[in-house]
Amino acid sequence: xxxxxxxxAITQGLRDALAADAKVLVFGEDVGRLGGVFRITDGLQxxxxxxxxxxxxxxxxxxxxxxxxxxxRGFRAVPEIQFDGFIYPAFEQIVSHVAKYENRSGLxxxxxxxxxxxxxxxxxxxxxxxPEAYFAHTAGLKVVAPxxxxxxxxxxxxxxxxxxxxxxxxxxxxxxxxxxxxxPVPPLPLGRARVxxxxxxxxxxxxxxxxxxALRAAEAAAEEGTSVEVIDLRSLAPLDVETLVTSVRKxxxxxxxxxxxxxxxxxAEVAARLSHDAFDSLEAPVIRLGxxxxxxxxxxxxxxxxxxxxxxxxxxxxxxxxx
Amino acid sequence: MAEKPLAADGLSPQQLLDLYRxxxxxxxxxxxxxxxxxxxxxGLWGQFLGQEATQVGxxxxxxxTDWIVPSYREFGMAMCRGxxxxxxxxxFRGLTHGPWDPRRYRFLPFTISVATQVPHAVxxxxxxxxxxxxxxxxxxxGDGATSEGDWHEAMNFAGVFQAPVVFLCQNNQWAISVPLRxxxxxxxxxxxQGYGFAGVRxxxxxxxxxxxxxxxxxxxxxRGEGPSLIEAVTYRMGAHTSADDPTRYRLDSDLAPWSSRxxxxxxxxxxxxxxxxxxxxxxxxxxxxxGMAEAMRGKLRRLPLPxxxxxxxxxxxxxxxxxxxxxxxxxxxxxxxxx
Ligand SMILES: Cc1ncc(C[n+]2csc(CCOP(=O)(O)OP(=O)(O)O)c2C)c(N)n1
Numbered sequence: 037x038x039x040x041x042x043x044x045a046i047t048q049g050l051r052d053a054l055a056a057d058a059k060v061l062v063f064g065e066d067v068g069r070l071g072g073v074f075r076i077t078d079g080l081q082x083x084x085x086x087x088x089x090x091x092x093x094x095x096x097x098x099x100x101x102x103x104x105x106x107x108x109r110g111f112r113a114v115p116e117i118q119f120d121g122f123i124y125p126a127f128e129q130i131v132s133h134v135a136k137y138e139n140r141s142g143l144x145x146x147x148x149x150x151x152x153x154x155x156x157x158x159x160x161x162x163x164x165x166x167p168e169a170y171f172a173h174t175a176g177l178k179v180v181a182p183x184x185x186x187x188x189x190x191x192x193x194x195x196x197x198x199x200x201x202x203x204x205x206x207x208x209x210x211x212x213x214x215x216x217x218x219x220p221v222p223p224l225p226l227g228r229a230r231v232x233x234x235x236x237x238x239x240x241x242x243x244x245x246x247x248x249x250a251l252r253a254a255e256a257a258a259e260e261g262t263s264v265e266v267i268d269l270r271s272l273a274p275l276d277v278e279t280l281v282t283s284v285r286k287x288x289x290x291x292x293x294x295x296x297x298x299x300x301x302x303x304a305e306v307a308a309r310l311s312h313d314a315f316d317s318l319e320a321p322v323i324r325l326g327x328x329x330x331x332x333x334x335x336x337x338x339x340x341x342x343x344x345x346x347x348x349x350x351x352x353x354x355x356x357x358x359x
Numbered sequence: 360m361a362e363k364p365l366a367a368d369g370l371s372p373q374q375l376l377d378l379y380r381x382x383x384x385x386x387x388x389x390x391x392x393x394x395x396x397x398x399x400x401x402g403l404w405g406q407f408l409g410q411e412a413t414q415v416g417x418x419x420x421x422x423x424t425d426w427i428v429p430s431y432r433e434f435g436m437a438m439c440r441g442x443x444x445x446x447x448x449x450x451f452r453g454l455t456h457g458p459w460d461p462r463r464y465r466f467l468p469f470t471i472s473v474a475t476q477v478p479h480a481v482x483x484x485x486x487x488x489x490x491x492x493x494x495x496x497x498x499x500x501g502d503g504a505t506s507e508g509d510w511h512e513a514m515n516f517a518g519v520f521q522a523p524v525v526f527l528c529q530n531n532q533w534a535i536s537v538p539l540r541x542x543x544x545x546x547x548x549x550x551x552q553g554y555g556f557a558g559v560r561x562x563x564x565x566x567x568x569x570x571x572x573x574x575x576x577x578x579x580x581x582r583g584e585g586p587s588l589i590e591a592v593t594y595r596m597g598a599h600t601s602a603d604d605p606t607r608y609r610l611d612s613d614l615a616p617w618s619s620r621x622x623x624x625x626x627x628x629x630x631x632x633x634x635x636x637x638x639x640x641x642x643x644x645x646x647x648x649x650g651m652a653e654a655m656r657g658k659l660r661r662l663p664l665p666x667x668x669x670x671x672x673x674x675x676x677x678x679x680x681x682x683x684x685x686x687x688x689x690x691x692x693x694x695x696x697x698x
Contacts, residue, residue, distance in 0.1 A: 069608045070536035093506035093542050094473055094534050122472065125508065158402050160431075161456055162471045329686055330671050335402055335453030337670045340694075 037218055043211035045185035046076050046150075048219050049192035050114065054084045057112060060196060062089045064099055064116030064150075073118055074152055074211055096122055100129040103147045104137060112146040112196055120153040120205075121162030127170070134201045135176030144199035148192070152208035153181070154245040154295050155327075155342055158335045165332060166296035168244075171203045172272045172305070178226055179273040181205040183247030185215040187270055190224030197223065207245035227274035231283065235265035238352045239283040241292040241306050243269040246343065250293060253348035264352060272302055280306065281314045288319040289355040293343050298326035320358035323351045368571045372635050378419060378566050379630055380644045382411040382623045385435035387648035388444050391655055392434070392451070396601045400659060401451040406597030407432050409564070412622035413529050413591040415439060416569025421497050421525075421577055424465070426487075428480035428498045431469045432529065436499065440464045444651070445658020454662060455670070474500055474507035477526070481513045484522035484586075495580045496524040497573070503534025505547050514588070518555035523580035525573060526551075526588040529563065531595035536608040551588035563591030564622040593622070667694060 040048075053060050062080055064072075068091040071078030081089040092099050096117060103113035117123045123130075130149070137145050155164030172179045178200055182188040188206065195202035232247055233254050242250040247268045254264035265283050269276065284290050290310055292303040307322035325343045333341050370378075389406055396404035407414060414435035421427065427436060438444050442459045449458045450469065457468045467483075470476035480498030487494045504510055505528060517524055528547055532539045551558025557579075561572045569591055576587035594617040598605045630636035672679075672687040679687075 065534075066536045068536075071607070073535070073602070091537050091541055094503040094537070095506040095508065097508050098506075124472075125475075158453060160403050160451070160453075160471060328671060328690060329683070330675050331456075333671050334450075334455050336664065337453075337667055340667050340690075341671060 037216045039214040040185045040217055040219060041211060042182075042185045042188050042207070042213045043074060043076055045189040045215075045219065046192060046206060047078060047080075049189045049196075050077065050080060051083070052220055053112075053114070053193060053196040054080065054088060057197070059110060060088070060112045060114060061106060062114045062116070063092050065092060065094055065118045067091060067116050072116065074208060076150075076206075076211075077116070096124075096126040097129055100126040100134060100149065103149070104129065104133050104145070107145045107147050108137075108141075108143060112148075114148045114150065114196055116150045118152075119163045120151055120165040120167055123151055123167060130171070130177070130203075131174050135174045138200070139176060145201050146196070146199050147201040148195040148204050149202070150204045150206060152211075153205045154207050154209055155332060155338050156209040156245065158338070160335070161332070164338065166294065166327070168203075168205055168272060168294075169296060169300065169302045172302055176201070177273060178202045178271070179205070180226055180271045181207065181244035182270055183207060183210065183232070183242070183244055183268050184213065186217050186221045187224060187230075187268075189219060190221050191226065191270065193220075193223040194226055198226075202226070205244055209245050210248060213248065224270075226271045227276055228271065229267050229269045229276035229279040231265060231279070232268040233264070233266040235263040235287065237263045237287055237289065238355050239265045239267060239280075239287045239290040240348060240352065241267045241269060241280065241290060241303075243272060243294065243302075246293050246295060249343065249345055250348055253345040253352065256345060256349055257352055262352060262356060275305065275309070277309050277313060280310060284310055284314040285317045288317050289358070290318070291323045291325060291348065291351040291355055293325040293348055293351075295327050295342055297329045298324045299329050301326050320355045323355055325351050368567060368574065370570075375630065375635055376640065378415055378570070379623070379626055379636060380647070381415045381419070381439055382566065382626065383644050384648045384651055385414065385438050386411050386623060387652050388438060388655060389434065391652040392448060393597075393601065395448070395656065395659060396451070401448060401601075402453045403451055403600055403602060405432050405600040406595075407435055409594045409596035409617060409622065410529055410531055411435060412566035412626065413527070413563040413569050413593050416566040417497060417499070417527050417573045417591075420570045420573035421495065424494050425577065426465045426467070426483060426494060426496045428467045428476050428483065428496060429469060430473070430476065430500050430504065431471050432501065433469070433499050437464070437466055440466045442466060443658065445655040445662070448655065448659045449662050452659065452662065454665060457674075474504035474510040476500070477504070477510050477513035478516065480524055480526075481517045481520070481522050484517070484524035484580075485520050488521070488523055493581050494523075495577045496522075497527060497577070498524055499527045499529060501534060502528060502530040502532065502539055502542055502547060503537065504528075505550070506542055514550070514554045517586040521583070521585040523583070524586045525576040525580060526586060527573065528588070528590045530590050530592050532592075533595045533599065533609075535599045535603060536605075538609075546590075548588060548590040556586045556588065558588040558590065560590045560592060563593030564620050564625065566622060566626050594620075
């Protein structure tokens with residue numbers, strides 16, 4: 037066992053996928069020679085050659101558009117979008133084609149779009165967005181957001197080997213998060229949440245960067261005598277409703293947290309599902325926590341915008357105090 | 360450069376000297392900002408070292424009533440427009456997304472999303488034309504930007520609507536780690552033909568060449584003769600930004616040919632050969648640049664931290680819905696009271 041960072045686990049996942057299947061191609065802006073702005077593709081071009089790991093011109097719509105073409109031709113395309121905020125030029129290709137091409141052609145579309153997402157890195161505008169709800173809302177796409185290195189590896193391998201398009205959100209603020217493990221770990225099926233910490237009083241639902249924050253809040257809550265269960269969704273679409281409902285049947289209370297704004301955020305789906313499927317078990321309304329309903333602020337103010345362990349604790353207290 | 364006529368492009372000796380002065384000052388600001396970033400005062404800095412001639416020549420060629428639509432690397436242009444550099448650094452310090460009033464300086468906000476400002480420039484120019492105004496728009500972007508769909512769509516609109524816009528590509532030959540030859544297999548300047556207007560490729564390190572190309576393109580636009588594309592070939596002497604490590608993708612020897620073509624040194628040599636710059640003048644310009652750097656540093660360090668509620672909630676809506684104002688109140692209630 038050794039300590040592996042989330043970033044390195046993803047690099048290894050890409051490396052093993054490239055080695056396992058000659059049809060896998062990795063491409064995007066600065067992913068080749070530079071190894072990506074976060075160095076996630078470091079060394080891959082050197083080891084797999086410029087045909088299989090290549091830099092593209094600066095054009096996100098074409099990056100995703102050629103991924104569709106390559107996939108139709110039988111390749112497994114693994115394009116990178118450099119930052120969350122730069123996926124928007126590719127929105128048309130993703131929504132109209134990546135999500136719907138199978139529906140129109142009956143053909144497999146093995147595309148895994150890697151997107152570093154989320155804030156808390158002190159960045160300039162457009163580098164800290166959480167656009168996952170747009171994609172989770174789009175039928176035909178699978179959307180994942182791992183929180184820890186082993187899951188990132190396992191989900192990535194499954195995504196690349198699968199025949200459906202996956203938007204693979206990487207919590208960039210957690211690239212250096214470590215886990216003791218031996219790689220490779222087995223591929224992990226999409227659509228399975230995990231109980232990241234067991235508890236009895238309140239369920240906190242999170243994914244991506246917020247899982248770590250939720251675990252910290254749970255630790256603090258435990259010191260104050262409140263037992264918090266943390267669910268790491270791992271996959272937003274498909275969503276593992278069963279694990280959520282099972283947890284809430286035990287705790288009777290839930291808080292869902294993400295960095296994206298609350299209004300029409302993914303938390304609304306979780307809250308609605310729980311309110312419907314676990315209605316009889318709930319003893320308090322499901323509380324949603326998220327970024328403020330404003331554009332992502334200048335970096336000096338991001339800590340005020342983003343939910344933190346304190347805000348999660350407040351929500352936990354509010355939930356426990358209800359009724 | 361040596362064979363240039365004395366009062367190049369009808370510029371007076373004073374104006375010729377001022378081009379030099381501006382280049383020296385913006386380079387000093389660039390250097391100071393890099394230092395400030397290294398000292399932790401700025402979150403990020405994007406140097407424009409080596410691109411001073413393009414930035415100064417183009418800005419000075421436009422009239423003060425004209426508009427400039429920049430990417431993020433045009434700090435030098437913004438300074439030439441009179442925007443306070445210390446104030447502007449608030450952007451890179453993470454204090455604000457928009458440190459100046461775009462209408463006051465006729466200089467639109469920095470645009471980080473590559474090439475997305477190009478259609479804005481065209482629309483703005485279409486508006487100028489609809490109003491019968493003589494104002495012209497200068498739109499600036501890098502070589503990488505010319506790969507984006509927005510860029511192509513905007514070029515096409517500009518041709519169809521005969522928009523009074525000057526497109527200026529600061530071709531510094533790199534888009535982060537991607538060199539020009541991997542960005543496009545063709546010529547940037549020649550693309551203009553396909554959109555139905557003129558394109559030229561010029562030496563972006565020659566401030567007078569930039570001035571004259573931009574001036575004549577702006578004149579044509581003002582006369583109702585439509586858009587032009589200018590590809591100013593220069594070189595990004597620094598890293599992409601302070602977050603970048605160029606040693607991973609380029610060699611020191613790549614820089615060598617461009618070091619000997621430094622836009623300021625070559626222009627200074629020409630000015631001296633024409634007896635337009637003496638040591639005393641050079642020294643006093645250096646002293647002025649030093650003073651500017653000190654003032655910029657001081658201003659930056661004294662920039663007040665804006666109120667959180669204002670930073671987050673102001674300028675989101677002109678007509679904020681009641682629900683939004685309530686969210687603002689709720690947010691303010693969560694803040695620790697200030698003593
Ligand atoms: C739409 C979009 N995609 C990706 C990025 C990330 N990025 C920032 S600058 C840059 C390269 C830009 O190159 P160029 O247009 O030549 O301008 P330069 O930085 O050289 O001035 C990239 C890829 C971005 N800002 N916007």
